[in-house]
Amino acid sequence: MAEADREIIKPEMMKSYIWLQTSDGSLQQVEQEVAVFCPWICHEIHSGMGSSKTYPISLPSRVSPAMLSLILDYCRFHQVPGRSNKERKSFDEKFIRMDTKRLCELTSAADSLQLKPLVDLTSRALARMIEGKTPEEIRDIFHLPDDLTEEEKLEPIKNTIDDPRIRLLNRLYARKRKELKERERLKNVEIEEERVDERSVEDLLSFINGGDAESKVVKTSKTKKKNRRRKEPQKNTPGNDTSTSNSTSLSSNAVHIDKQESNGLDSTCHDAAACDHLLSDPGNPSKLPYIEEGFSPDDEFDDIDPAMQEKIDKEVADFARRLNSDWPEILSLGQERRRIPTAINCNGSLKRYASSASLAP
Amino acid sequence: MSSMKQREPPKFLCKLEMEVDKISNLPGHIIDKILSHMSLRDAVRTSVLSSKWRYKWDTLPHLVFDNQSVLVSSQDQTLIKNKLVNIVDHVLLLHSGPIQKFKLSHRDVQGVSDIDRWILFLSRGALKEFVLEIWKGHRYKLPSSIYFCQNLIHLELFNCLLRPPATFDGFKNLKSIDLQHITMDQDAFEHLISSCPLLERLTLMNFDGFTNLNIHAPNLLFFDIGGVFENVSFQDTFQLAVVSIGLYTNTGFDRNHTFGSAGNLIKFFAHLPRIQRLEVQSYFLKYLTAGKVPGRLPTPCIELSFLSLRINFNDVEESLAALCLLRSSPNLQELEMLARPEEQSAMRISANIVEEDYENCPFNQLRFVKIAGISGLRQELNFIKFLLANSPVLEKMTVKPGSTDGGWELLKELMKELLRFRRASVQAQIIYLDP
Numbered sequence: 112m113a114e115a116d117r118e119i120i121k122p123e124m125m126k127s128y129i130w131l132q133t134s135d136g137s138l139q140q141v142e143q144e145v146a147v148f149c150p151w152i153c154h155e156i157h158s159g160m161g162s163s164k165t166y167p168i169s170l171p172s173r174v175s176p177a178m179l180s181l182i183l184d185y186c187r188f189h190q191v192p193g194r195s196n197k198e199r200k201s202f203d204e205k206f207i208r209m210d211t212k213r214l215c216e217l218t219s220a221a222d223s224l225q226l227k228p229l230v231d232l233t234s235r236a237l238a239r240m241i242e243g244k245t246p247e248e249i250r251d252i253f254h255l256p257d258d259l260t261e262e263e264k265l266e267p268i269k270n271t272i273d274d275p276r277i278r279l280l281n282r283l284y285a286r287k288r289k290e291l292k293e294r295e296r297l298k299n300v301e302i303e304e305e306r307v308d309e310r311s312v313e314d315l316l317s318f319i320n321g322g323d324a325e326s327k328v329v330k331t332s333k334t335k336k337k338n339r340r341r342k343e344p345q346k347n348t349p350g351n352d353t354s355t356s357n358s359t360s361l362s363s364n365a366v367h368i369d370k371q372e373s374n375g376l377d378s379t380c381h382d383a384a385a386c387d388h389l390l391s392d393p394g395n396p397s398k399l400p401y402i403e404e405g406f407s408p409d410d411e412f413d414d415i416d417p418a419m420q421e422k423i424d425k426e427v428a429d430f431a432r433r434l435n436s437d438w439p440e441i442l443s444l445g446q447e448r449r450r451i452p453t454a455i456n457c458n459g460s461l462k463r464y465a466s467s468a469s470l471a472p
Numbered sequence: 473m474s475s476m477k478q479r480e481p482p483k484f485l486c487k488l489e490m491e492v493d494k495i496s497n498l499p500g501h502i503i504d505k506i507l508s509h510m511s512l513r514d515a516v517r518t519s520v521l522s523s524k525w526r527y528k529w530d531t532l533p534h535l536v537f538d539n540q541s542v543l544v545s546s547q548d549q550t551l552i553k554n555k556l557v558n559i560v561d562h563v564l565l566l567h568s569g570p571i572q573k574f575k576l577s578h579r580d581v582q583g584v585s586d587i588d589r590w591i592l593f594l595s596r597g598a599l600k601e602f603v604l605e606i607w608k609g610h611r612y613k614l615p616s617s618i619y620f621c622q623n624l625i626h627l628e629l630f631n632c633l634l635r636p637p638a639t640f641d642g643f644k645n646l647k648s649i650d651l652q653h654i655t656m657d658q659d660a661f662e663h664l665i666s667s668c669p670l671l672e673r674l675t676l677m678n679f680d681g682f683t684n685l686n687i688h689a690p691n692l693l694f695f696d697i698g699g700v701f702e703n704v705s706f707q708d709t710f711q712l713a714v715v716s717i718g719l720y721t722n723t724g725f726d727r728n729h730t731f732g733s734a735g736n737l738i739k740f741f742a743h744l745p746r747i748q749r750l751e752v753q754s755y756f757l758k759y760l761t762a763g764k765v766p767g768r769l770p771t772p773c774i775e776l777s778f779l780s781l782r783i784n785f786n787d788v789e790e791s792l793a794a795l796c797l798l799r800s801s802p803n804l805q806e807l808e809m810l811a812r813p814e815e816q817s818a819m820r821i822s823a824n825i826v827e828e829d830y831e832n833c834p835f836n837q838l839r840f841v842k843i844a845g846i847s848g849l850r851q852e853l854n855f856i857k858f859l860l861a862n863s864p865v866l867e868k869m870t871v872k873p874g875s876t877d878g879g880w881e882l883l884k885e886l887m888k889e890l891l892r893f894r895r896a897s898v899q900a901q902i903i904y905l906d907p
Binding site: 211212215216218219222230231234235237238239241242243249250253254255256257258259 | 495
């Protein structure tokens with residue numbers, strides 16, 4: 112009977128409490144034995160903080176009040192020594208049943224408090240949500256933007272190597288990549304790859320007048336070349352091929368980008384390969400009147416189809432042809448463009464560039 | 473933070489809830505942790521999720537290539553091999569940051585020279601754990617570059633040939649080594665063990681090329697060995713707490729010692745003062761009987777709390793050795809005596825153990841006893857009687873006979889005797905399990 116008494120009448124436990132403050136300023140009082148389960152809080156207590164309301168422990172910013180209450184629930188359960196492993200496991204399983212957003216926040220908060228067991232628990236739960244699912248499903252669960260180019264999506268390391276269609280796609284992409292590389296290589300020869308010649312008479316005249324800047328032209332044309340190379344207008348994709356004469360057919364591709372603009376565009380370019388090259392080019396502020404234009408890096412990597420392949424082949428052929436033609440002609444190409452591309456895929460920058468299409472800076 | 477509070481979405485999902493990506497901005501070490509809980513294949517596949525995720529996988533500190541993480545569906549061996557090699561090459565090349573653990577354990581990997589290349593690559597980093605399991609083909613000879621991985625903490629090899637270069641002077645940071653189905657020279661083995669000053673765990677299973685196990689490892693805590701050897705001796709292993717030894721052969725070790733020299737039993741325990749758990753498996757007890765078997769060990773194993781013996785009850789020497797051990801373990805809490813199955817039906821031996829050998833020897837801590845594989849022979853019953861009479865705190869004894877070859881009669885006798893034996897412990901439960 113004495114035992115029963117002991118159970119009913121719990122003596123007043125002299126529990127000590129700790130004051131915690133979350134980044135939004137709100138204070139909370141927590142039993143010390145629960146709070147010290149977090150190493151970070153424990154450390155703060157040893158430094159002398161938290162014992163009173165005026166000197167609360169300021170928790171890291173990643174710990175919101177909602178997360179704090181979850182973490183404290185976790186600590187409150189697990190700090191009791193007498194629990195069996197089964198009990199703990201069962202609690203953990205129920206505990207992590209929450210939406211992914213909260214799970215991520217909780218992981219982050221637990222990590223900032225150095226609560227390793229909880230970080231392990233939540234990261235395992237997140238891993239379970241990721242493994243075995245298709246990329247679309249994962250993007251859906253975690254609200255990830257689908258912002259990779261087709262080229263980037265295919266690093267064919269382990270991506271469904273077994274699927275024959277993917278393998279075929281891989282091969283096509285590999286070939287496309289090879290083409291890209293070849294073009295990069297060819298570009299290094301200081302010849303410009305001309306795809307469009309949209310110059311008006313005025314443009315030509317102004318160029319002829321500014322003939323001293325030939326070298327500059329060539330240099331900046333490198334940049335332009337890159338951009339243009341990447342630019343594959345969507346209109347062109349189905350059959351609007353570059354005809355034998357590059358100078359006329361590619362309607363909307365004349366890209367003439369001011370160096371600064373091109374740098375700005377670089378940041379929106381997802382094509383790592385070409386991008387790196389672009390960024391490594393020395394800046395060369397153009398003094399010549401150029402029309403800025405955007406480009407859509409995605410264009411080139413839309414569905415690979417035979418038409419595209421043909422186009423690539425034609426481009427290479429054209430380029431080779433031009434290589435063999437006269438130098439002056441080559442140098443005179445690639446001046447200002449007036450064409451504004453119809454493809455808009457660059458965060459609206461195209462519009463901006465297009466609108467500023469003009470001559471003198 | 474406050475703005476987040478204002479935007480706090482309702483508990484139930486509704487279409488207006490802001491679809492925020494909360495996972496991509498978690499710190500790198502947490503992403504690594506998350507990705508390390510899934511197979512390498514799944515982790516690498518996250519590179520197509522979004523631009524932020526493109527290179528998140530390549531800082532994974534642990535790379536595991538096994539049948540789960542690498543799926544290759546093909547029957548053609550060459551094709552499989554090429555794919556595997558391709559995958560490992562790709563991953564290693566694209567990986568950035570330190571590789572702390574590398575495990576290659578794919579069932580279709582044979583000891584190809586590509587592994588040499590990978591080990592060379594890994595040895596240039598700060599590899600801490602290396603696990604290589606060659607499931608097919610000959611013993612794979614490890615390249616010399618593995619011996620330069622001085623950051624190694626754990627080394628695990630299966631089906632490998634170890635031939636360290638002459639200049640090899642041990643792994644200075646190695647704490648744990650696990651060698652199974654390996655071939656190595658005697659000198660190389662001894663040198664390896666003695667030149668790893670921090671070695672704490674040694675596992676050795678099925679080895680050839682050496683037969684003397686001279687273990688000189690002052691920090692050794694755990695020792696697990698199973699194989700064919702002639703001699704085992706410990707040197708300065710004063711911390712060794714857990715030992716499990718199995719000698720897989722009945723012959724080959726020296727049973728005739730010169731008169732006066734200590735028998736194997738004494739020699740074995742001479743350098744194991746702190747032993748806590750001991751498993752004597754296969755024929756090792758027989759090995760221990762070589763030479764003089766004393767009534768007690770010179771120094772008792774005061775920390776020994778768990779003892780498991782594989783014993784032939786018909787062999788007097790072994791029984792005496794077992795008794796010696798038991799008498800030298802005053803603090804034993806758990807005991808297992810497992811009869812060697814193939815010898816049980818052997819003819820009765822010449823001498824019996826006399827009653828005096830079973831002198832009083834209280835096991836004041838013994839709580840659990842497990843006897844298995846017996847057939848009800850007199851020797852076995854004597855042991856059980858001895859244990860029951862000397863274990864005042866015994867809680868549970870399980871007795872499980874081996875096969876029923878000996879006949880049901882013998883087992884019935886056994887059960888009757890079990891009922892009859894005096895028990896020192898009032899709480900003792902004797903549980904008879906069906907064979």
